[in-house]
Every structure is written in C-alpha cells, then in structure tokens.
Amino acid sequence: MIRQKPNNKYSLTIKNQLSEIKKIVEVIDVLSADWNISAKMNNHLNLVVEEIVSNIIFYAYSDKNEHEIIIEFAKQKNSITIQITDNGKHFDLIKYHGNVNVNAKVEDRKIGGLGIHILKKLVDEIEYKRMGNLNVIKLVKCI
Amino acid sequence: MQIEVKVENDILVIVIEGSIDSKTASEVQQKILESIQDNINVIMDLSKVDFVSSAGLRVLLMVYRAIKSKDGKVVLAGVSEEITDVMSITGFINFFEISETIDSAHKLF
Numbered sequence: 001m002i003r004q005k006p007n008n009k010y011s012l013t014i015k016n017q018l019s020e021i022k023k024i025v026e027v028i029d030v031l032s033a034d035w036n037i038s039a040k041m042n043n044h045l046n047l048v049v050e051e052i053v054s055n056i057i058f059y060a061y062s063d064k065n066e067h068e069i070i071i072e073f074a075k076q077k078n079s080i081t082i083q084i085t086d087n088g089k090h091f092d093l094i095k096y097h098g099n100v101n102v103n104a105k106v107e108d109r110k111i112g113g114l115g116i117h118i119l120k121k122l123v124d125e126i127e128y129k130r131m132g133n134l135n136v137i138k139l140v141k142c143i
Numbered sequence: 144m145q146i147e148v149k150v151e152n153d154i155l156v157i158v159i160e161g162s163i164d165s166k167t168a169s170e171v172q173q174k175i176l177e178s179i180q181d182n183i184n185v186i187m188d189l190s191k192v193d194f195v196s197s198a199g200l201r202v203l204l205m206v207y208r209a210i211k212s213k214d215g216k217v218v219l220a221g222v223s224e225e226i227t228d229v230m231s232i233t234g235f236i237n238f239f240e241i242s243e244t245i246d247s248a249h250k251l252f
Contacts, residue, residue, distance in 0.1 A: 018166040025194075043194065043225040050196045054165035102234030106207060114197035114233060121232045 008035070008075040016057050016067040016086075024049050024071060035075050041143055044122045045073075045080065048139060051115035052084050052093070060088020060135070079124070082139045091135060092128045093119070144171065148178040154252055155182040156245065160191035163199030172202045176209060183215030186248045190221025200235050207238055216240070220248040 010031045014020035025046060032042040049071060056069055070085040093116055100110070100117040120126065125140035144161035157178060163171050179185065187206065189195075195203075203219075210217045218240045222230070230236040242248035 021164065021166055040225065040228065043228070046194060047196060047229060050164055054196070054198065057165075100233070102232075104234070106204070106211070106238040109204060109234075109238075114200055118197055118229060118232060 009073065011070065011072040013068050013070050014053070016061060016069060016088075018054065018057055020069075021050060021053060024053065027071075027073070031073055031075075035080075037080075037143065041080075041141075044141065045082070048119050048122050048141070049082060049084070051119045052137060055091075055093075055115060056084075056086045056088055056135075060086055060091065062089065079140050079142045082141070084137045084139075086135050087133050088135060090130055092130070093137065094126055094128050146171065146174045146178075150182075151186075152249060152252075154184045154186055154249065155179065156186045156188060158188040158191065162194040162196075163192060163202055164194060164196045165198040168196075168198035168202050171199075172205055175202070175206055179206070179209060183210060183213045184252050185210055185215065185217045186220055186242075186245060187217065188220045188245055188248075189223070189226060190245075192223070192226065195226045195229055197233075200229065200233060203235065203239070216252065218242050218248045218251050220245050 010027055012023060012027050014023055028042060028045050028049070031037070053069060061067055067087055072083045074081045096116055100113045122141070123139045124142045127138040129136045144167040147158040149156050155178065157175055159171065161167065185206070207217050220242045221244065222241050227236065240251055242251060
C-alpha cells in the first residue's frame with residue numbers, strides 16, 4: 001500500500017518476501033518525482049532500503065510466517081528520513097561490524113557484510129531502537 | 144531481468160538487463176556461471192542494468208573469481224554512474240577493467 005500523508009511523507013507496508021521489494025522501488029520513484037530528487041539520490045535511497053529490507057527478509061525471522069515491514073519516508077528541508085520497522089529478532093545494525101576491507105585484494109575479499117557497509121557509507125545518521133518486539137531503524141540522508 | 148549471451152571474436156559477451164539485487168542475484172549468478180563454461184574471456188555489458196545492490200556486487204565477484212581461476216579476463220562495459228558509485232564505495236572498482244562501450248571493451252583483449 002502506498003499512502004501519501006500530508007507534510008511530505010510517504011509510507012508503505014510490505015510482506016517479508018523479496019518479491020515485495022519492487023513496491024519500495026515504485027514508492028521511491030513516486031517520491032523522487034514529487035520531491036525533485038536526483039537520479040543519484042534515488043539510487044542511494046533504493047540501495048539503503050534494499051540492503052536493510054533484504055537483510056530483514058533473509059535473517060530476521062526464524063519462522064516461516066508472514067510478517068509486515070513498515071517503511072516510512074519523510075522530507076525535511078535539507079534531508080530525507082527513512083524509518084524501517086520490523087518485528088523480527090533483535091538486531092542492532094549499528095553495532096554490527098562486517099570487517100569489510102575495501103582495500104583487500106580481490107582474492108581476499110569476504111562475501112558478507114557488504115550491504116551494511118554500503119548503508120553506513122551512504123547515510124548521514126543511523127539510529128536503532130528496540131521497542132518491545134520491534135526493530136526500529138531511522139536513517140537520515142542529507143540532500 | 145534478462146540475460147543474453149553471445150560469442151563475439153572468441154569473447155563471451157553477457158548482456159544483462161534490469162536490476163541485480165537481492166531478488167534476482169541468485170538467478171543472474173546461476174545463468175552467468177552456466178554460460179561461462181570453457182570461456183576464459185568475458186565482457187559483461189551492464190549498459191542496460193539500472194540497479195546493483197550488494198547482492199549484485201557479490202555476483203560480479205563470483206564471476207571474476209570463476210574467470211580468474213582459469214587465468215581469464217573479465218571486462219565490464221557500459222557501467223552507469225550509479226553502479227560506478229556503489230563499486231567505488233566498496234572498493235570493487237579496483238578489481239575490474241571497465242570500458243565505456245562494448246567496442247572499446249573488445250580492444251582490451
């Protein structure tokens with residue numbers, strides 16, 4: 001569901017399935033047009049949301065049930081805030097260090113940890129809260 | 144997402160169209176590794192790829208390793224600014240020879 005709220009906000013709720021990620025791409029395209037976001041910024045928004053949401057889908061749930069992931073976007077004067085909420089297992093991505101060494105030789109590069117590395121490189125602020133049974137990640141990206 | 148494979152001047156040219164992300168990466172990787180077989184020189188045409196996430200970078204790394212293990216060579220062609228961006232922040236830009244077009248990629252072999 002795409003819902004445009006007043007005051008420059010968009011939100012959608014998706015199921016914990018990879019096929020749902022295309023809905024996020026559609027919303028980012030809509031808000032990019034609405035907020036006059038550059039192609040580069042559009043790509044960065046897609047990257048950070050894809051990396052977090054795919055992580056949630058792959059690793060957050062130990063059951064095979066359907067779960068909801070809520071993604072909210074808000075535009076401020078010079079930034080965009082993205083909040084992602086899931087009810088998966090506790091995971092504080094701020095404390096996760098994937099040991100990604102960008103200077104490592106290709107033979108030595110590890111496969112894991114890339115997504116969170118990209119995320120941390122692309123956003124200006126990251127906040128994580130565990131609220132009851134919810135993981136709430138808030139990202140701020142300056143524009 | 145679509146993949147077209149052709150041989151030009153003894154070089155395997157893999158044309159990928161669409162996104163290489165968490166949903167498509169495993170299929171892209173499987174199709175590419177199947178198509179490589181005995182080929183040791185590969186051009187990956189990314190000019191029709193609109194999005195690459197970390198899952199897509201892992202595919203590029205797997206292809207690179209598969210070709211390098213046979214002493215072959217991989218050249219990426221038509222890499223957009225957005226893909227260059229994500230390859231730069233992860234250091235992947237240093238692993239690959241990159242060419243603006245398919246024609247100029249052929250000249251690197």
